[in-house]
Amino acid sequence: KGKAKKAAKLATKEIKRAAVLGAGIMGGGIAYQSAYKGVPVVMKDIRQDALDLGMNEASKIMGKLVDRGRMDHKKMAKVLSSITPTLLDEGVKGVDIVVEAVVENPDVKGKVLAQMESIVDTDTILVSNTSTISIDRLAKNLKDPSRFCGMHFFNPVHKMPLVEVIRGEKTSEETVAAVVAYATRMGKTAIVVNDCPGFLVNRVLFPYLAGFAGMVDEGVDFAGIDKVMERQFGWPMGPAYLSDVVGIDTADHCTVVMADGFPSRMPRDTSSAIAKLAAAERYGQKNGKGFYNYG
Template sequence: MSSLSSELQQVFKEHADKARPVRKAAVLGAGIMGGGITITSAAHGVPVLMKDIAEAQLELGMNEARRQVGRLVQKEKITPEQAEEVMASIDPTLEYLGFDQVDAVIEAVVENLDLKHRVLDELENVVRDEAIIATNTSSLRIDDIGQHMKHPERFVGMHFFNPVPVMPLVEIIQGTKTRDEAVSTAVTWALKMGKTPIVVQDCPGFLVNRILTAYTRAFLELVAEGVDFEHIDKSMEAFGWPMGPAYLEDVIGIDTGSHVSDVISAGYPDRMPHIENDAFRLMKSRDRLGQKNGKGFYDYTPDDSGRPQKHSSPEAHELIRTIQPNGRKELSVEEIQQRMMLAMITESVHCLEDRVVGSAEELDTALLMGVGFPRDKGGAIRYADSLGAKAVLAQCELYRHLGAQYEPTATIRKLAETDGSFYDEFPAGN
């Protein structure tokens, strides 16, 4: 926590003052995410009941826990004796026995609304009234998931990023009925797990994926116009991203990325309308899913250690040409960077105006920790401030003919007139 600003540390302290202690927890669903959450909690001193409906799935979850503990030992972060204690604090189970003793439970089953409703019905009957119930959803609205709950005031979102033990960010999502104490308890538990929690309000895509969707949609629009996707990747890597948007989608999984993009876009139809020549949808339809099956925007072959190595794919380029009705289009690196980043900046400002997140600093922290935003740029809002609101407005005017995603917001116009700062307009702890 020491690397975070004093303002953010103060926010966390205020949450700690309102939180209930989490001394024992439960995780429902023993998949990759459930297993990752379980081991992260257990490794930081909070014992966990890990429940699933299938013995084989439980064994998968425990294997994931053993693998992660083994990595901690290998990196000398814990001793072999401590590793044994961590594993002993995880109790795999097919039943709800002991759930009446936990202070918090995270539901981490698949992203199916009906299944989540059934699971939450069962949970409410077995946990104590004062226990918080969290969901590790990445795309479903908290209010939709909790709509049938008897006590939605104790229901909160805890969106962990994959892989859980490695990714530092957790989005804590507050539904319209979630009480502040439940949010503060989730924040403080996430901090205890060594994570950086950022509180966001319930909306399609929450914060990070909503802003990332604006960025990837800018990529899809460029590709549909005829710009070479490898040129876009190299342009964004030159800006400072660890990987370009096409490569990023291959790593995420194009089927996953396409679904998330469609779901979130549907929540903002004015700024994120249907894209006719959608490269994600095309790739998915041809079973080019990225690294998971060795072919996406790039082709992949394993190296000696089994890691996928990226290669240019003539087949992918040929396929993409079928959705570029006007042929190839050459754009400068600068124009590509401007369009990609401006889409991200404007959506970030929309999030601040909508009060989805408490401050510019919290928004930027989420982007730095959740999507690998170039650290030297400081986040979308810090980068906007480095350009200056007048320059951001000028870029909006330059590209607004391309669609509503580039339309300047009221705040952008106001700060351009007053020569103001986005950080001053949306301070932490206000």
């Protein structure tokens, strides 16, 4: 009876305050969306310039809404004031959920998650926005994996409706319920998926991108492939442009994780077009140069 009571309490654990680790493309977007939907958020990064960029992005998104008459200045100020940027780990104390959105590297994520677990309250939920890394693999870094799962948003966060909630082997049902409720509160459609590298969407997407990179390696013009995929095949963007939007470094890390996870299905090609661009520090839109150049 006691257990059920505890479970019921956890199942209705409302997320009233959140923290996001990483203020990059995804962390900044998640922080904005949470604040916009009324859940105040602490945004933590290791670089001040990343925090500044995260705040600027939120201002830009809302500036457009204000210009179109869909938001007033008062609401914009309120949203901005409910995002608290910080460089300090201690800044995340007292939150109900921590969303990890740092670089797609299992070792870095493992360290960051373990460090967070040692700081936050024992009933704080930890989630990872990893694109591809298995949740059970990340959970090995934690003392209590029952409070941990994947919460995978898509880019750009304020526009993309889907959130994959990834249930690890040891994730409790209460944790899943609370994370689904938080995603819904953020205006998103949550789907609960089982754990594997890439989950649902990226198990489909990365073999596609590997196929594209293989054609580029064979000498096919990347812009030509984009044109066909966009204009004739009807997709909103082609694979080269999509890789620039995702971030070439992130796409490269994800390709490695997927190739290791599905060796018989995905090539582990360290000299592919995407790997070459990453090595040349052409990271896509985030640093102004990837497959394409951005002014």
